[in-house]
Amino acid sequence: MKLQAALDTLTLDECLDLLKETNGSVQIAEVGTPFVIKEGMRPVRAIKKAFPNIEVLADTKIMDAGEFEADACFEAGADIVTVLGVSNDATIAGVVRSAKKYGRKVMVDMIEVQDLAKRTAEVDQMGVDYICVHTAFDVQATGKDPLDDLKVVNQVIKNAKSAVAGGVKLATIDAIVNEGAEIIVVGGAICNADDRAAMAKALQGRLK
Amino acid sequence: MKLQAALDTLTLDECLDLLKETNGSVQIAEVGTPFVIKEGMRPVRAIKKAFPNIEVLADTKIMDAGEFEADACFEAGADIVTVLGVSNDATIAGVVRSAKKYGRKVMVDMIEVQDLAKRTAEVDQMGVDYICVHTAFDVQATGKDPLDDLKVVNQVIKNAKSAVAGGVKLATIDAIVNEGAEIIVVGGAICNADDRAAMAKALQGRLK
Numbered sequence: 001m002k003l004q005a006a007l008d009t010l011t012l013d014e015c016l017d018l019l020k021e022t023n024g025s026v027q028i029a030e031v032g033t034p035f036v037i038k039e040g041m042r043p044v045r046a047i048k049k050a051f052p053n054i055e056v057l058a059d060t061k062i063m064d065a066g067e068f069e070a071d072a073c074f075e076a077g078a079d080i081v082t083v084l085g086v087s088n089d090a091t092i093a094g095v096v097r098s099a100k101k102y103g104r105k106v107m108v109d110m111i112e113v114q115d116l117a118k119r120t121a122e123v124d125q126m127g128v129d130y131i132c133v134h135t136a137f138d139v140q141a142t143g144k145d146p147l148d149d150l151k152v153v154n155q156v157i158k159n160a161k162s163a164v165a166g167g168v169k170l171a172t173i174d175a176i177v178n179e180g181a182e183i184i185v186v187g188g189a190i191c192n193a194d195d196r197a198a199m200a201k202a203l204q205g206r207l208k
Numbered sequence: 209m210k211l212q213a214a215l216d217t218l219t220l221d222e223c224l225d226l227l228k229e230t231n232g233s234v235q236i237a238e239v240g241t242p243f244v245i246k247e248g249m250r251p252v253r254a255i256k257k258a259f260p261n262i263e264v265l266a267d268t269k270i271m272d273a274g275e276f277e278a279d280a281c282f283e284a285g286a287d288i289v290t291v292l293g294v295s296n297d298a299t300i301a302g303v304v305r306s307a308k309k310y311g312r313k314v315m316v317d318m319i320e321v322q323d324l325a326k327r328t329a330e331v332d333q334m335g336v337d338y339i340c341v342h343t344a345f346d347v348q349a350t351g352k353d354p355l356d357d358l359k360v361v362n363q364v365i366k367n368a369k370s371a372v373a374g375g376v377k378l379a380t381i382d383a384i385v386n387e388g389a390e391i392i393v394v395g396g397a398i399c400n401a402d403d404r405a406a407m408a409k410a411l412q413g414r415l416k
Contacts, residue, residue: 008273033271033272033273033277034273034276034277034280036244036245036248037244037248037249037266037268037277037280037281038248038249038280038284039248039249040244040245040246040247040248040250041245041246041247042248058245060245061269061271061272063241063269063271063292063319063320063344064241064269064319064344064345064346065216065241065242065345065346066346068242068345069241069242069245072242072245072246073245076246084271084294086292086294086320087320087344088320088344088346088347090344090346090347091344091346094346111271111272112271112294112295112296136271136272136295136296136298136299137272137273137276138272138273138274138296138298138299138302139296139298
């Protein structure tokens with residue numbers, strides 16, 4: 001199991017401080033979508049340069065031009081790129097092609113996929129590395145939780161590994177750990193903590 | 209009708225040159241998704257500063273955190289931001305909230321929406337400005353064309369205006385102009401032309 005810290009709301013300097021203070025407890029640094037929108041691939045390059053041993057995920061949520069867009073991320077040093085499960089098969093195939101070319105990895109973000117079991121079975125055949133269930137930030141207020149979705153994906157996958165994102169925090173991580181996932185993504189619970197480094201360490205301590 | 213040039217594959221300097229040479233024929237400069245992935249909001253700021261009279265669209269294809277991500281784009285000077293039609297209603301509502309706060313506009317990109325008429329009717333009630341039919345770059349090779357989708361959207365919309373994107377070129381623009389759309393997006397046909405400025409002017413000449 002790996003802890004992925006989704007860095008959405010911090011400045012680049014704050015991200016670098018966090019990763020320095022918690023080196024060892026965060027295995028994957030996610031340059032979140034809002035961070036990409038603001039800064040492009042600059043944070044990917046900076047984090048990779050400062051922490052060559054931490055994997056960097058570019059949360060680009062690719063929806064089209066799969067190979068072209070993934071190429072740009074891998075060129076910048078990203079280890080993992082995200083593509084949307086709601087995108088066309090040809091787009092996911094393009095991202096996989098790019099990843100194989102660079103020797104890197106693909107995560108499919110299943111956010112807002114309507115038939116999760118069906119789409120998971122399809123995507124699982126496409127050579128992707130991770131299939132990530134994801135309760136959208138914008139719907140977390142309804143109380144929806146990604147654990148049930150994780151169970152669905154874990155029952156279906158034969159090739160890819162599962163990942164989980166969407167409001168995971170110290171109070172909910174144990175149930176996820178028990179269900180099982182290769183990557184557990186935590187965003188707000190770390191970024192908005194009073195002591196971010198201590199929270200990352202506490203979360204890491206719960207993983208198996 | 210407005211011509212939107214999708215700037216996906218050019219450098220920032222090439223974009224600025226293109227807009228200088230064609231000033232008057234391109235009404236909306238689109239900072240394309242690959243450009244955002246590479247550079248963030250830097251091209252939005254640069255184009256808006258150099259050409260205050262050209263509208264700038266940030267093709268962010270927002271899928272979550274609608275208000276937060278749109279805020280970042282409008283802060284950078286974008287006049288129009290895109291959100292995906294496949295995203296949750298709450299996400300589109302967040303982008304609309306942001307746009308109203310800044311006095312800017314929202315385009316919903318209907319790429320990969322499965323039931324186009326149904327989703328168009330829903331999105332048309334949400335206070336968005338444009339609903340854009342969009343044949344994905346990754347599926348244009350199959351020969352699919354956005355004209356049929358445009359007809360569907362034009363029959364459904366009561367509040368928003370229609371837009372069209374996906375492989376539009378000089379040979380296909382007349383049929384689109386005759387069907388009618390407020391915004392016609394042209395990418396490769398301009399960016400890959402031998403004489404980009406001449407091509408943009410020729411396309412503009414076909415609009416009504």
